[in-house]
Amino acid sequence: xxxxxxxxxxxxxxxxxxxxxxxxxxxxxxxxxxxxxxxxxxxxxxxxxxxxxxxxxxxxxxxxxxxxxxxxxxxxxxxxxxxxxxxxxxxxxxxxxxxxxxxxxxxxxxxxxxxxxxxxxxxxxxxxxxxxxxxxxxxxxxxxxxxxxxxxxxxxxxxxxxxxxxxxxxxxxxxxxxxxxxxxxxxxxxxxxxxxxxxxxxxxxxxxxxxxxxxxxxxxxxxxxxxxxxxxxxxxxxxxxxxxxxxxxxxxxxxxxxxxxxxxxxxxxxxxxxx
Amino acid sequence: xxxxxxxxxxxxxxxxxxxxxxxxxxxxxxxxxxxxxxxxxxxxxxxxxxxxxxxxxxxxxxxxxxxxxxxxxxxxxxxxxxxxxxxxxxxxxxxxxxxxxxxxxxxxxxxxxxxxxxxxxxxxxxxxxxxxxxxxxxxxxxxxxxxxxxxxxxxxxxxxxxxxxxxxxxxxxxxxxxxxxxxxxxxxxxxxxxxxxxxxxxxxxxxxxxxxxxxxxxxxxxxxxxxxxxxxxxxxxxxxxxxxx
Numbered sequence: 001x002x003x004x005x006x007x008x009x010x011x012x013x014x015x016x017x018x019x020x021x022x023x024x025x026x027x028x029x030x031x032x033x034x035x036x037x038x039x040x041x042x043x044x045x046x047x048x049x050x051x052x053x054x055x056x057x058x059x060x061x062x063x064x065x066x067x068x069x070x071x072x073x074x075x076x077x078x079x080x081x082x083x084x085x086x087x088x089x090x091x092x093x094x095x096x097x098x099x100x101x102x103x104x105x106x107x108x109x110x111x112x113x114x115x116x117x118x119x120x121x122x123x124x125x126x127x128x129x130x131x132x133x134x135x136x137x138x139x140x141x142x143x144x145x146x147x148x149x150x151x152x153x154x155x156x157x158x159x160x161x162x163x164x165x166x167x168x169x170x171x172x173x174x175x176x177x178x179x180x181x182x183x184x185x186x187x188x189x190x191x192x193x194x195x196x197x198x199x200x201x202x203x204x205x206x207x208x209x210x211x212x213x214x215x216x217x218x219x220x221x222x223x224x225x226x227x228x229x230x231x232x233x234x235x236x237x238x239x240x241x242x243x244x245x246x247x248x249x250x251x252x253x254x255x256x257x258x259x260x261x262x263x264x265x266x267x268x269x270x271x272x273x274x275x
Numbered sequence: 276x277x278x279x280x281x282x283x284x285x286x287x288x289x290x291x292x293x294x295x296x297x298x299x300x301x302x303x304x305x306x307x308x309x310x311x312x313x314x315x316x317x318x319x320x321x322x323x324x325x326x327x328x329x330x331x332x333x334x335x336x337x338x339x340x341x342x343x344x345x346x347x348x349x350x351x352x353x354x355x356x357x358x359x360x361x362x363x364x365x366x367x368x369x370x371x372x373x374x375x376x377x378x379x380x381x382x383x384x385x386x387x388x389x390x391x392x393x394x395x396x397x398x399x400x401x402x403x404x405x406x407x408x409x410x411x412x413x414x415x416x417x418x419x420x421x422x423x424x425x426x427x428x429x430x431x432x433x434x435x436x437x438x439x440x441x442x443x444x445x446x447x448x449x450x451x452x453x454x455x456x457x458x459x460x461x462x463x464x465x466x467x468x469x470x471x472x473x474x475x476x477x478x479x480x481x482x483x484x485x486x487x488x489x490x491x492x493x494x495x496x497x498x499x500x501x502x503x504x505x506x507x508x509x510x511x512x513x514x515x516x517x518x519x520x
Contacts, residue, residue, distance in 0.1 A: 073399075082394065084394060085390070088389060089391075105398065105400060160397075
């Protein structure tokens with residue numbers, strides 16, 4: 001479990017995140033959502049320790065992370081896996097070497113054992129015959145899967161994903177989302193995902209934290225999000241009229257009425273979802 | 276104020292490099308890789324430059340020594356001393372600042388921009404120790420070797436040009452090489468090459484490691500790293516000459 005208490009971070013006097021608190025439980029996907037510039041990446045980087053917060057506390061399994069020495073932080077970081085937005089694969093290493101890197105750096109296992117583990121995680125992310133390929137030879141979705149394999153190769157307790165679906169088509173995004181969800185449950189990991197993809201939110205979001213202009217605006221589950229009355233959250237998640245229509249249809253189905261003042265006849269004439 | 280800020284960050288980067296390696300084998304592998312990149316990767320250009328510098332020195336020295344009172348073997352002495360004292364260490368290191376320095380800056384800059392350095396940090400790797408220290412140690416080992424090779428090739432290039440242009444015979448050139456030879460000159464050249472090696476590797480590493488932005492900034496950082504390295508090499512060259520000669 002990761003606990004975030006009253007985190008504040010500023011750059012050159014400009015406050016980017018302020019007073020953000022959250023509890024992210026193990027075995028579930030914890031999503032940080034918000035529009036671009038809302039501070040979700042900064043928050044995630046504070047949580048993993050890439051940025052030092054100005055104030056506030058971060059606890060990993062009850063252990064104070066913010067006040068730890070470099071050595072203590074290194075020990076925690078060995079339990080962290082991270083999937084970066086651009087995959088962050090090492091260009092000069094092939095897929096096998098990329099995934100083997102954490103094993104070579106932090107274990108004394110034989111080459112055979114490391115290779116077996118590499119093949120195991122590659123199999124887990126549904127990749128075959130790519131061991132000798134270099135990152136430049138892979139598609140965006142394959143890169144993400146290799147990066148995910150590298151992130152989980154040391155069996156981390158905590159998995160962080162920064163915009164895992166950026167630059168991917170909806171179908172590949174779904175594959176990545178499902179993989180993240182499955183891995184989280186399978187290894188009982190505390191997974192923290194930064195996203196602004198509403199498909200991901202509805203697919204994998206167990207706990208959702210909505211950021212608005214550097215502050216926590218809303219938190220809840222994916223069941224709550226649909227019925228949320230928070231205007232800012234609603235304007236974020238129902239940015240497209242199609243999604244607004246889908247919400248109204250769902251409300252109509254469940255409560256027999258539509259909360260918005262939109263004209264039902266107009267809605268029915270559209271090519272959106274039908275009753 | 277920016278310059279003081281940069282100097283402060285540079286010193287902190289150097290201090291941050293010295294930590295216990297997470298895995299000695301991986302660090303050794305990286306060190307060997309850097310030795311290959313910096314040493315063998317620059318050997319070709321160093322060889323070409325050295326031979327031509329020696330050749331041009333011979334021809335131009337002969338052109339200027341018109342007095343019949345000066346023996347032709349003096350040409351070899353002048354070529355030997357200029358190559359050892361100045362051309363091999365300084366000129367070769369300026370070229371290496373462009374070749375190896377820009378490579379170091381762009382490699383680290385690309386790693387920073389594409390979040391590869393962040394990925395290493397998240398894994399628990401001290402990126403300053405793993406990425407910068409092997410480059411500096413490899414440069415300190417390989418560049419003085421390249422300078423020694425450049426000395427030999429420069430002198431050989433002068434010999435070749437001297438005979439090819441009919442300026443002086445090989446025996447006369449060899450005789451000149453042995454006359455008034457001061458071994459300290461070689462030591463001085465090696466001292467210079469060690470100082471320059473540190474500049475060539477640490478300055479581009481600093482600009483690459485702290486780059487912010489995208490591809491354009493990587494290019495700018497790389498250019499700035501080469502320019503600053505060259506200026507510092509020339510400054511250190513003057514300082515060392517004034518202090519040690």
